[in-house]
Amino acid sequence: xxxxxxxxxxxxxxxxxxxxxxxxxxxKLVLVVQPQGFSETPSANRALELADLILIPFPRALLxxxxxxxxxxxxxxxxxxxxxxxxxxxxxxxxxxxxYVMVSRPSPGVSEALAAVKDEFEDxxxxxxxxxxxxGTMESRDRHMSLxxxxxxxxxQGTTAALEALWLGIPLVFLPSAEASEQQGLGMALKRLxxxxxxxxxxxxxxxxxxEIYAALEQTLRAPTRLPGMEESGxxxxxxxxxxxxxxxxxxx
Numbered sequence: 693x694x695x696x697x698x699x700x701x702x703x704x705x706x707x708x709x710x711x712x713x714x715x716x717x718x719x720k721l722v723l724v725v726q727p728q729g730f731s732e733t734p735s736a737n738r739a740l741e742l743a744d745l746i747l748i749p750f751p752r753a754l755l756x757x758x759x760x761x762x763x764x765x766x767x768x769x770x771x772x773x774x775x776x777x778x779x780x781x782x783x784x785x786x787x788x789x790x791x792y793v794m795v796s797r798p799s800p801g802v803s804e805a806l807a808a809v810k811d812e813f814e815d816x817x818x819x820x821x822x823x824x825x826x827x828g829t830m831e832s833r834d835r836h837m838s839l840x841x842x843x844x845x846x847x848x849q850g851t852t853a854a855l856e857a858l859w860l861g862i863p864l865v866f867l868p869s870a871e872a873s874e875q876q877g878l879g880m881a882l883k884r885l886x887x888x889x890x891x892x893x894x895x896x897x898x899x900x901x902x903x904e905i906y907a908a909l910e911q912t913l914r915a916p917t918r919l920p921g922m923e924e925s926g927x928x929x930x931x932x933x934x935x936x937x938x939x940x941x942x943x944x945x
Contacts, residue, residue: 697941698722698934705736720744720941722934726851727759728874740764745937749773749926751855751919754881769933773855774926780840780860788820789813789909792843792862794853797869798827799893805901812902813909821909845908851878854888859922863911864888865904867896 699714702724711721723743727750740746746761746768761768784790791809795802806823813821824839825831831839846857847865851874857864866882868875870893882888889904 697938700724700934701739705739706733707735707738707742711739711742715742720937722747722937724749724930725761726750726874727755727761728877732760743767745769745933747771747930747933749930751922753885753919754878756877756881771929771933772922772924772926773852774930775852775856775859777837777840777856777859778925780837782860783841784844785842788822789844790822790824790839790842791845791847791905791909792839793823793825793827793847794830795827795847795849795867796830797849797871799867799870799896801896801898802827802867802901804898805905808898808902809905809909812906845905845911847905849875851875854878854882855922858887858919863908865901865908866890867901868893870894 696714696719698720699710700722701711705723705725715721721739721743722745723739724747727748740761741764743764744767746764748755748761748768748770750770750773752770755770791806793806806827810821810823813819824843830836840856840860840862843862845863845865846853847867848854848857849867849869849872854864854866864882864887866879866888868879868890870876876893879888879890879892883890889908891900891904
């Protein structure tokens with residue numbers, strides 16, 4: 693590790709012995725963080741101060757109006773989100789509607805709402821509503837990709853799940869957790885831009901959840917939403933930035 697020219701720290705922001713040693717050796721520190729929801733402890737703030745670059749893989753249009761990171765100025769770079777859904781070929785079935793549930797921390801009433809929506813939709817439309825995924829569980833990667841290909845509507849809680857739905861043009865019902873400030877911030881942005889049906893945590897009862905899901909099922913599928921800052925792969929953008937930083941560091945060797 694001590695031979696590394698660049699240390700990339702993704703997600704958890706803190707200062708430890710590795711960072712202290714690398715900075716003493718004149719090496720580069722790159723932090724990859726979300727715009728909200730990370731720790732603001734003294735150790736985290738010190739890591740942000742020591743960083744040579746701070747990368748935010750997030751659509752620029754959905755960024756909060758102000759951020760704890762703004763004070764770090766030019767070393768903060770917004771890059772496209774890192775998504776791995778380019779290989780998904782959309783094939784939603786015609787003989788039924790598919791609702792894909794991606795809610796890891798369900799609020800009370802989610803399961804009841806899903807049952808109510810299924811009964812009402814099938815009674816009124818005469819069509820089958822397939823509910824894929826279960827509240828509180830996560831699917832395997834292969835099954836997740838398969839369900840993204842088939843889903844007519846996504847009920848999501850996490851940031852990545854919401855961005856995947858936008859990228860693929862799948863109507864989205866977003867249910868941010870009361871314990872996740874970054875999800876609530878994303879929910880406000882999605883609502884402001886009318887990109888999703890957003891249910892605030894304090895309104896997430898059985899009736900409201902069922903109402904929003906039912907309304908989304910009535911939507912037609914839209915074209916994929918390419919927000920500003922989502923035109924290319926985040927992985928490619930980050931790789932290009934790291935290559936440029938490494939070249940600059942070595943040239944000063």
